[in-house]
Amino acid sequence: MNARSGSALTFGVAVALIAGVTLGNGGANVMPVFVDDFASRFALSDSAAGLVAATQLMATAVVTLLLAKRAARPGRVRMTRLGLALSGAGFLAAAAATDPVTLVLANLVIGAGLGAVYAAATAALAATDDADKASAVTISGVVGVTALLIMGVPAANHDLGEGTGFLLMALCCLAAWPLTRRLPDGPATPDAGSAGTGETTAAKPSVVLLLGTGLLWTVTQGAWSYASVLGRQHTGMSHSAVSAVLAISSVVALVGAVVGPVAARRFGRMRSMAVFVTAQALAMAALVFTHDPVLFTVAAVLWQACQLAVLVQMLAAAALIDPTGRLVASLSGAGALGTGIGPLAVGAVLEGAGAGVLGIVLAIGTFVASLPLLRMTVASGTATDEPNRRRRPQPDGRSIGPYR
Numbered sequence: 001m002n003a004r005s006g007s008a009l010t011f012g013v014a015v016a017l018i019a020g021v022t023l024g025n026g027g028a029n030v031m032p033v034f035v036d037d038f039a040s041r042f043a044l045s046d047s048a049a050g051l052v053a054a055t056q057l058m059a060t061a062v063v064t065l066l067l068a069k070r071a072a073r074p075g076r077v078r079m080t081r082l083g084l085a086l087s088g089a090g091f092l093a094a095a096a097a098t099d100p101v102t103l104v105l106a107n108l109v110i111g112a113g114l115g116a117v118y119a120a121a122t123a124a125l126a127a128t129d130d131a132d133k134a135s136a137v138t139i140s141g142v143v144g145v146t147a148l149l150i151m152g153v154p155a156a157n158h159d160l161g162e163g164t165g166f167l168l169m170a171l172c173c174l175a176a177w178p179l180t181r182r183l184p185d186g187p188a189t190p191d192a193g194s195a196g197t198g199e200t201t202a203a204k205p206s207v208v209l210l211l212g213t214g215l216l217w218t219v220t221q222g223a224w225s226y227a228s229v230l231g232r233q234h235t236g237m238s239h240s241a242v243s244a245v246l247a248i249s250s251v252v253a254l255v256g257a258v259v260g261p262v263a264a265r266r267f268g269r270m271r272s273m274a275v276f277v278t279a280q281a282l283a284m285a286a287l288v289f290t291h292d293p294v295l296f297t298v299a300a301v302l303w304q305a306c307q308l309a310v311l312v313q314m315l316a317a318a319a320l321i322d323p324t325g326r327l328v329a330s331l332s333g334a335g336a337l338g339t340g341i342g343p344l345a346v347g348a349v350l351e352g353a354g355a356g357v358l359g360i361v362l363a364i365g366t367f368v369a370s371l372p373l374l375r376m377t378v379a380s381g382t383a384t385d386e387p388n389r390r391r392r393p394q395p396d397g398r399s400i401g402p403y404r
Contacts, residue, residue, distance in 0.1 A: 020121025059111025
Protein backbone atom coordinates (compact mmCIF):
# COMPACT_ATOMS: atom_id res chain seq x y z
CA MET A 1 0.00 0.00 0.00
CA ASN A 2 0.97 3.59 -0.50
CA ALA A 3 -0.84 5.12 2.45
CA ARG A 4 -0.46 8.84 3.03
CA SER A 5 -2.22 11.59 4.91
CA GLY A 6 -5.18 12.78 2.87
CA SER A 7 -8.82 12.17 2.04
CA ALA A 8 -9.98 8.56 2.25
CA LEU A 9 -11.02 7.13 -1.10
CA THR A 10 -14.71 6.70 -0.25
CA PHE A 11 -17.39 5.98 -2.84
CA GLY A 12 -18.39 9.65 -2.99
CA VAL A 13 -14.79 10.78 -3.48
CA ALA A 14 -14.23 8.18 -6.20
CA VAL A 15 -17.40 9.26 -8.03
CA ALA A 16 -16.35 12.92 -7.83
CA LEU A 17 -12.89 12.14 -9.19
CA ILE A 18 -14.27 9.98 -12.00
CA ALA A 19 -16.87 12.58 -13.00
CA GLY A 20 -14.34 15.42 -12.98
CA VAL A 21 -11.55 13.65 -14.85
CA THR A 22 -13.96 12.07 -17.36
CA LEU A 23 -15.44 15.38 -18.43
CA GLY A 24 -12.21 17.34 -18.03
CA ASN A 25 -10.58 15.01 -20.55
CA GLY A 26 -13.83 14.24 -22.34
CA GLY A 27 -13.03 16.31 -25.40
CA ALA A 28 -9.83 14.38 -26.00
CA ASN A 29 -11.27 10.94 -25.29
CA VAL A 30 -14.33 11.37 -27.49
CA MET A 31 -12.47 13.24 -30.22
CA PRO A 32 -12.36 10.29 -32.69
CA VAL A 33 -16.13 10.44 -33.15
CA PHE A 34 -16.13 14.24 -33.03
CA VAL A 35 -13.60 14.34 -35.89
CA ASP A 36 -15.89 12.21 -38.04
CA ASP A 37 -18.79 14.52 -37.15
CA PHE A 38 -16.78 17.62 -38.09
CA ALA A 39 -15.79 16.14 -41.42
CA SER A 40 -19.22 14.91 -42.51
CA ARG A 41 -21.26 17.78 -41.08
CA PHE A 42 -19.29 20.58 -42.72
CA ALA A 43 -17.52 18.64 -45.53
CA LEU A 44 -14.08 19.19 -44.00
CA SER A 45 -10.84 17.49 -45.04
CA ASP A 46 -8.86 15.40 -42.54
CA SER A 47 -6.50 18.28 -41.80
CA ALA A 48 -9.34 20.81 -41.47
CA ALA A 49 -11.23 18.54 -39.08
CA GLY A 50 -8.01 18.08 -37.13
CA LEU A 51 -7.68 21.85 -36.90
CA VAL A 52 -11.15 22.16 -35.36
CA ALA A 53 -10.28 19.40 -32.92
CA ALA A 54 -6.99 21.10 -32.07
CA THR A 55 -8.86 24.34 -31.29
CA GLN A 56 -10.80 22.70 -28.47
CA LEU A 57 -7.93 20.59 -27.19
CA MET A 58 -5.45 23.47 -27.18
CA ALA A 59 -7.89 25.63 -25.23
CA THR A 60 -8.24 22.82 -22.68
CA ALA A 61 -4.47 22.53 -22.39
CA VAL A 62 -3.75 26.24 -21.98
CA VAL A 63 -6.44 26.72 -19.33
CA THR A 64 -5.33 23.59 -17.46
CA LEU A 65 -1.73 24.84 -17.33
CA LEU A 66 -2.79 28.34 -16.31
CA LEU A 67 -4.99 27.03 -13.48
CA ALA A 68 -2.59 24.32 -12.22
CA LYS A 69 -1.28 26.55 -9.42
CA ARG A 70 -4.79 27.69 -8.49
CA ALA A 71 -5.99 24.07 -8.42
CA ALA A 72 -3.50 23.29 -5.64
CA ARG A 73 -5.46 25.56 -3.25
CA PRO A 74 -8.95 25.30 -1.70
CA GLY A 75 -12.03 25.83 -3.86
CA ARG A 76 -11.79 22.90 -6.27
CA VAL A 77 -15.51 22.12 -6.21
CA ARG A 78 -16.42 25.67 -7.18
CA MET A 79 -13.73 25.73 -9.86
CA THR A 80 -15.00 22.45 -11.30
CA ARG A 81 -18.59 23.61 -11.39
CA LEU A 82 -17.71 26.89 -13.10
CA GLY A 83 -15.89 24.84 -15.72
CA LEU A 84 -18.86 22.53 -16.17
CA ALA A 85 -21.19 25.49 -16.71
CA LEU A 86 -18.88 27.07 -19.29
CA SER A 87 -18.23 23.87 -21.22
CA GLY A 88 -21.93 22.97 -21.13
CA ALA A 89 -22.76 26.29 -22.78
CA GLY A 90 -20.08 25.61 -25.37
CA PHE A 91 -21.47 22.18 -26.17
CA LEU A 92 -24.92 23.69 -26.70
CA ALA A 93 -23.44 26.29 -29.06
CA ALA A 94 -21.59 23.60 -31.00
CA ALA A 95 -24.78 21.57 -31.37
CA ALA A 96 -26.57 24.60 -32.83
CA ALA A 97 -23.66 25.68 -35.08
CA THR A 98 -24.48 26.12 -38.76
CA ASP A 99 -21.06 27.14 -40.06
CA PRO A 100 -17.39 26.26 -39.33
CA VAL A 101 -16.62 29.63 -37.71
CA THR A 102 -19.34 29.19 -35.09
CA LEU A 103 -18.16 25.63 -34.55
CA VAL A 104 -14.59 26.78 -33.89
CA LEU A 105 -15.71 29.49 -31.44
CA ALA A 106 -17.92 27.02 -29.60
CA ASN A 107 -15.02 24.60 -29.31
CA LEU A 108 -12.88 27.35 -27.80
CA VAL A 109 -15.51 27.83 -25.08
CA ILE A 110 -15.76 24.07 -24.57
CA GLY A 111 -12.01 23.77 -24.21
CA ALA A 112 -11.77 26.61 -21.69
CA GLY A 113 -14.46 25.09 -19.49
CA LEU A 114 -13.02 21.58 -19.67
CA GLY A 115 -9.58 22.95 -18.78
CA ALA A 116 -10.90 24.31 -15.48
CA VAL A 117 -12.57 20.98 -14.73
CA TYR A 118 -9.46 19.02 -15.66
CA ALA A 119 -7.07 21.11 -13.55
CA ALA A 120 -9.23 20.83 -10.43
CA ALA A 121 -10.06 17.14 -10.81
CA THR A 122 -6.53 15.93 -11.55
CA ALA A 123 -5.07 18.01 -8.72
CA ALA A 124 -7.59 16.40 -6.38
CA LEU A 125 -6.04 12.98 -7.10
CA ALA A 126 -3.04 13.99 -5.00
CA ALA A 127 -5.26 14.80 -2.00
CA THR A 128 -6.19 11.15 -1.41
CA ASP A 129 -4.45 8.86 1.05
CA ASP A 130 -3.37 6.31 -1.58
CA ALA A 131 -2.09 7.73 -4.87
CA ASP A 132 -1.85 4.41 -6.72
CA LYS A 133 -5.31 3.25 -5.70
CA ALA A 134 -6.92 6.62 -6.41
CA SER A 135 -5.29 6.81 -9.84
CA ALA A 136 -6.25 3.24 -10.75
CA VAL A 137 -9.87 3.60 -9.58
CA THR A 138 -10.30 6.97 -11.25
CA ILE A 139 -8.80 5.94 -14.59
CA SER A 140 -10.81 2.71 -14.59
CA GLY A 141 -14.01 4.65 -14.01
CA VAL A 142 -13.07 7.21 -16.64
CA VAL A 143 -12.47 4.46 -19.21
CA GLY A 144 -15.84 2.85 -18.50
CA VAL A 145 -17.80 6.09 -18.78
CA THR A 146 -15.81 7.16 -21.84
CA ALA A 147 -16.62 3.90 -23.59
CA LEU A 148 -20.31 4.68 -23.13
CA LEU A 149 -19.77 8.16 -24.55
CA ILE A 150 -17.86 6.81 -27.54
CA MET A 151 -20.87 4.65 -28.33
CA GLY A 152 -23.50 7.21 -27.33
CA VAL A 153 -22.21 10.29 -29.17
CA PRO A 154 -22.16 8.74 -32.68
CA ALA A 155 -25.47 7.00 -31.97
CA ALA A 156 -27.02 10.36 -31.10
CA ASN A 157 -25.56 11.92 -34.24
CA HIS A 158 -26.89 9.07 -36.38
CA ASP A 159 -30.34 8.67 -34.84
CA LEU A 160 -31.19 12.26 -33.87
CA GLY A 161 -29.20 14.28 -36.38
CA GLU A 162 -25.64 15.52 -36.88
CA GLY A 163 -24.30 17.58 -34.00
CA THR A 164 -26.64 16.01 -31.43
CA GLY A 165 -23.65 14.38 -29.78
CA PHE A 166 -22.69 17.81 -28.46
CA LEU A 167 -26.09 18.04 -26.79
CA LEU A 168 -25.42 14.72 -25.08
CA MET A 169 -22.12 16.10 -23.73
CA ALA A 170 -23.94 19.17 -22.40
CA LEU A 171 -26.32 16.89 -20.50
CA CYS A 172 -23.33 15.06 -19.05
CA CYS A 173 -21.98 18.37 -17.74
CA LEU A 174 -25.31 18.97 -16.04
CA ALA A 175 -25.34 15.48 -14.54
CA ALA A 176 -21.80 15.89 -13.21
CA TRP A 177 -22.66 19.06 -11.27
CA PRO A 178 -23.95 17.31 -8.09
CA LEU A 179 -21.46 14.45 -8.40
CA THR A 180 -18.40 16.65 -7.90
CA ARG A 181 -19.36 17.93 -4.45
CA ARG A 182 -17.05 15.40 -2.72
CA LEU A 183 -13.97 16.37 -4.71
CA PRO A 184 -10.99 16.47 -2.29
CA ASP A 185 -9.83 20.03 -1.67
CA GLY A 186 -6.36 21.52 -1.64
CA PRO A 187 -4.43 22.55 1.50
CA ALA A 188 -5.30 25.92 3.01
CA THR A 189 -1.65 26.74 3.74
CA PRO A 190 1.70 25.35 2.61
CA ASP A 191 2.64 22.12 4.38
CA ALA A 192 5.05 22.73 7.23
CA GLY A 193 6.88 19.55 6.43
CA SER A 194 7.11 19.99 2.70
CA ALA A 195 10.63 21.32 2.80
CA GLY A 196 11.86 17.98 4.05
CA THR A 197 10.11 15.89 1.47
CA GLY A 198 10.80 17.85 -1.69
CA GLU A 199 7.18 18.70 -2.30
CA THR A 200 7.84 22.43 -2.78
CA THR A 201 10.42 22.01 -5.55
CA ALA A 202 8.45 19.22 -7.20
CA ALA A 203 5.44 21.54 -7.57
CA LYS A 204 7.37 23.31 -10.34
CA PRO A 205 8.09 20.63 -12.96
CA SER A 206 11.06 21.02 -15.27
CA VAL A 207 10.58 22.14 -18.85
CA VAL A 208 12.00 18.82 -20.04
CA LEU A 209 9.41 16.88 -18.04
CA LEU A 210 6.58 19.02 -19.40
CA LEU A 211 7.88 18.67 -22.96
CA GLY A 212 8.21 14.91 -22.60
CA THR A 213 4.67 14.62 -21.27
CA GLY A 214 3.37 16.85 -24.03
CA LEU A 215 5.16 14.83 -26.72
CA LEU A 216 3.87 11.53 -25.37
CA TRP A 217 0.28 12.73 -25.54
CA THR A 218 0.85 14.38 -28.92
CA VAL A 219 1.72 10.96 -30.27
CA THR A 220 -0.97 9.11 -28.33
CA GLN A 221 -3.86 11.51 -28.91
CA GLY A 222 -2.91 12.09 -32.53
CA ALA A 223 -3.09 8.38 -33.26
CA TRP A 224 -6.28 8.00 -31.19
CA SER A 225 -8.04 10.85 -32.99
CA TYR A 226 -7.47 9.17 -36.36
CA ALA A 227 -7.95 5.59 -35.18
CA SER A 228 -11.49 5.56 -36.56
CA VAL A 229 -10.36 6.95 -39.92
CA LEU A 230 -7.46 4.48 -40.17
CA GLY A 231 -9.68 1.58 -39.21
CA ARG A 232 -12.24 2.35 -41.89
CA GLN A 233 -9.74 3.12 -44.65
CA HIS A 234 -7.21 0.34 -43.99
CA THR A 235 -9.37 -2.56 -42.84
CA GLY A 236 -12.62 -1.87 -44.67
CA MET A 237 -14.67 -1.98 -41.47
CA SER A 238 -17.82 0.13 -41.24
CA HIS A 239 -18.08 3.26 -39.12
CA SER A 240 -20.15 1.47 -36.50
CA ALA A 241 -17.78 -1.52 -36.44
CA VAL A 242 -14.74 0.68 -35.86
CA SER A 243 -16.54 2.61 -33.11
CA ALA A 244 -17.42 -0.69 -31.45
CA VAL A 245 -13.81 -1.87 -31.65
CA LEU A 246 -12.52 1.35 -30.08
CA ALA A 247 -15.13 1.19 -27.31
CA ILE A 248 -14.47 -2.49 -26.61
CA SER A 249 -10.70 -1.97 -26.63
CA SER A 250 -11.12 0.82 -24.09
CA VAL A 251 -13.14 -1.40 -21.75
CA VAL A 252 -10.94 -4.48 -22.12
CA ALA A 253 -7.90 -2.28 -21.61
CA LEU A 254 -9.03 -1.66 -18.02
CA VAL A 255 -6.70 -4.51 -17.16
CA GLY A 256 -3.88 -2.04 -17.74
CA ALA A 257 -5.13 0.23 -14.96
CA VAL A 258 -5.18 -2.76 -12.60
CA VAL A 259 -1.90 -4.33 -13.71
CA GLY A 260 0.02 -1.02 -13.66
CA PRO A 261 0.15 -0.54 -9.86
CA VAL A 262 0.66 -4.29 -9.31
CA ALA A 263 3.60 -4.34 -11.71
CA ALA A 264 5.07 -1.25 -10.03
CA ARG A 265 5.00 -2.97 -6.64
CA ARG A 266 6.32 -6.24 -8.03
CA PHE A 267 9.05 -5.11 -10.41
CA GLY A 268 9.60 -1.44 -9.57
CA ARG A 269 7.85 1.57 -11.04
CA MET A 270 10.51 2.53 -13.58
CA ARG A 271 11.16 -0.98 -14.91
CA SER A 272 7.48 -1.81 -15.33
CA MET A 273 6.74 1.55 -16.90
CA ALA A 274 9.57 1.03 -19.44
CA VAL A 275 8.02 -2.27 -20.50
CA PHE A 276 4.56 -0.74 -20.87
CA VAL A 277 5.92 2.16 -22.94
CA THR A 278 7.74 -0.25 -25.29
CA ALA A 279 4.65 -2.40 -25.79
CA GLN A 280 2.52 0.71 -26.32
CA ALA A 281 4.82 1.99 -29.06
CA LEU A 282 4.86 -1.33 -30.93
CA ALA A 283 1.08 -1.77 -30.67
CA MET A 284 0.49 1.76 -31.92
CA ALA A 285 2.70 1.16 -34.96
CA ALA A 286 0.93 -2.14 -35.69
CA LEU A 287 -2.47 -0.45 -35.56
CA VAL A 288 -1.36 2.09 -38.17
CA PHE A 289 0.34 -0.44 -40.48
CA THR A 290 -2.16 -3.29 -40.45
CA HIS A 291 -4.92 -3.92 -43.01
CA ASP A 292 -6.32 -6.90 -41.11
CA PRO A 293 -9.40 -6.26 -38.92
CA VAL A 294 -8.37 -8.87 -36.34
CA LEU A 295 -4.85 -7.50 -35.94
CA PHE A 296 -6.29 -3.98 -35.80
CA THR A 297 -8.51 -5.03 -32.90
CA VAL A 298 -5.70 -6.80 -31.03
CA ALA A 299 -3.35 -3.85 -31.50
CA ALA A 300 -6.02 -1.43 -30.28
CA VAL A 301 -6.59 -3.46 -27.10
CA LEU A 302 -2.87 -3.84 -26.33
CA TRP A 303 -2.21 -0.18 -27.07
CA GLN A 304 -4.99 1.03 -24.79
CA ALA A 305 -4.04 -1.36 -21.97
CA CYS A 306 -0.41 -0.21 -21.97
CA GLN A 307 -1.44 3.43 -22.24
CA LEU A 308 -3.64 3.09 -19.16
CA ALA A 309 -0.84 1.38 -17.22
CA VAL A 310 1.53 4.23 -18.10
CA LEU A 311 -1.06 6.88 -17.24
CA VAL A 312 -1.88 5.40 -13.83
CA GLN A 313 1.79 5.13 -12.91
CA MET A 314 2.52 8.66 -14.13
CA LEU A 315 -0.29 10.18 -12.05
CA ALA A 316 0.64 8.16 -8.97
CA ALA A 317 4.31 9.13 -9.22
CA ALA A 318 3.44 12.82 -9.58
CA ALA A 319 1.04 12.65 -6.62
CA LEU A 320 3.72 11.02 -4.45
CA ILE A 321 6.24 13.75 -5.27
CA ASP A 322 3.79 16.62 -4.71
CA PRO A 323 0.70 15.95 -2.53
CA THR A 324 -0.57 19.50 -3.13
CA GLY A 325 -1.66 18.39 -6.61
CA ARG A 326 0.07 21.12 -8.58
CA LEU A 327 2.48 18.69 -10.28
CA VAL A 328 -0.35 16.36 -11.28
CA ALA A 329 -2.34 19.28 -12.71
CA SER A 330 0.73 20.65 -14.51
CA LEU A 331 1.50 17.31 -16.13
CA SER A 332 -2.17 16.95 -17.04
CA GLY A 333 -2.03 20.35 -18.68
CA ALA A 334 1.13 19.43 -20.60
CA GLY A 335 -0.58 16.22 -21.69
CA ALA A 336 -3.62 18.19 -22.75
CA LEU A 337 -1.34 20.47 -24.77
CA GLY A 338 -0.03 17.39 -26.52
CA THR A 339 -3.55 16.21 -27.23
CA GLY A 340 -4.27 19.58 -28.82
CA ILE A 341 -1.29 19.34 -31.14
CA GLY A 342 -1.72 15.62 -31.83
CA PRO A 343 -4.68 15.59 -34.24
CA LEU A 344 -3.22 18.40 -36.35
CA ALA A 345 0.28 16.88 -36.43
CA VAL A 346 -0.87 13.34 -37.18
CA GLY A 347 -3.32 14.55 -39.81
CA ALA A 348 -0.53 16.46 -41.57
CA VAL A 349 1.85 13.47 -41.50
CA LEU A 350 -0.88 11.10 -42.63
CA GLU A 351 -1.81 13.27 -45.59
CA GLY A 352 1.76 14.25 -46.52
CA ALA A 353 3.77 11.07 -45.93
CA GLY A 354 1.27 8.23 -45.57
CA ALA A 355 0.54 5.60 -42.94
CA GLY A 356 3.93 3.87 -43.26
CA VAL A 357 5.93 6.91 -42.18
CA LEU A 358 3.31 7.78 -39.57
CA GLY A 359 3.70 4.41 -37.85
CA ILE A 360 7.48 4.87 -37.55
CA VAL A 361 7.11 8.44 -36.28
CA LEU A 362 4.60 7.38 -33.62
CA ALA A 363 6.79 4.56 -32.33
CA ILE A 364 9.96 6.65 -32.11
CA GLY A 365 8.07 9.57 -30.58
CA THR A 366 6.72 7.34 -27.82
CA PHE A 367 10.19 6.12 -26.85
CA VAL A 368 11.73 9.61 -26.80
CA ALA A 369 8.85 11.14 -24.85
CA SER A 370 8.96 8.46 -22.16
CA LEU A 371 12.52 9.25 -21.01
CA PRO A 372 11.67 12.25 -18.75
CA LEU A 373 8.70 10.35 -17.31
CA LEU A 374 10.90 7.38 -16.47
CA ARG A 375 13.23 9.74 -14.65
CA MET A 376 10.27 11.13 -12.70
CA THR A 377 9.39 7.63 -11.50
CA VAL A 378 12.86 7.41 -9.96
CA ALA A 379 12.23 10.72 -8.17
CA SER A 380 8.92 9.43 -6.84
CA GLY A 381 10.70 6.47 -5.31
CA THR A 382 13.27 8.77 -3.70
CA ALA A 383 10.51 10.98 -2.30
CA THR A 384 8.89 8.07 -0.47
CA ASP A 385 11.61 5.52 0.20
CA GLU A 386 13.67 7.67 2.58
CA PRO A 387 10.75 8.54 4.91
CA ASN A 388 9.62 4.91 4.73
CA ARG A 389 13.01 3.65 5.88
CA ARG A 390 13.10 6.10 8.79
CA ARG A 391 9.48 5.34 9.74
CA ARG A 392 9.23 8.67 11.56
CA PRO A 393 6.18 10.94 11.68
CA GLN A 394 6.38 14.22 9.81
CA PRO A 395 6.49 17.57 11.70
CA ASP A 396 2.74 17.97 11.33
CA GLY A 397 2.07 14.55 12.80
CA ARG A 398 1.62 12.61 9.58
CA SER A 399 3.34 9.31 8.93
CA ILE A 400 4.08 8.08 5.45
CA GLY A 401 3.42 4.41 4.85
CA PRO A 402 5.68 2.11 2.84
CA TYR A 403 5.64 1.65 -0.88
CA ARG A 404 6.98 -1.65 -2.17
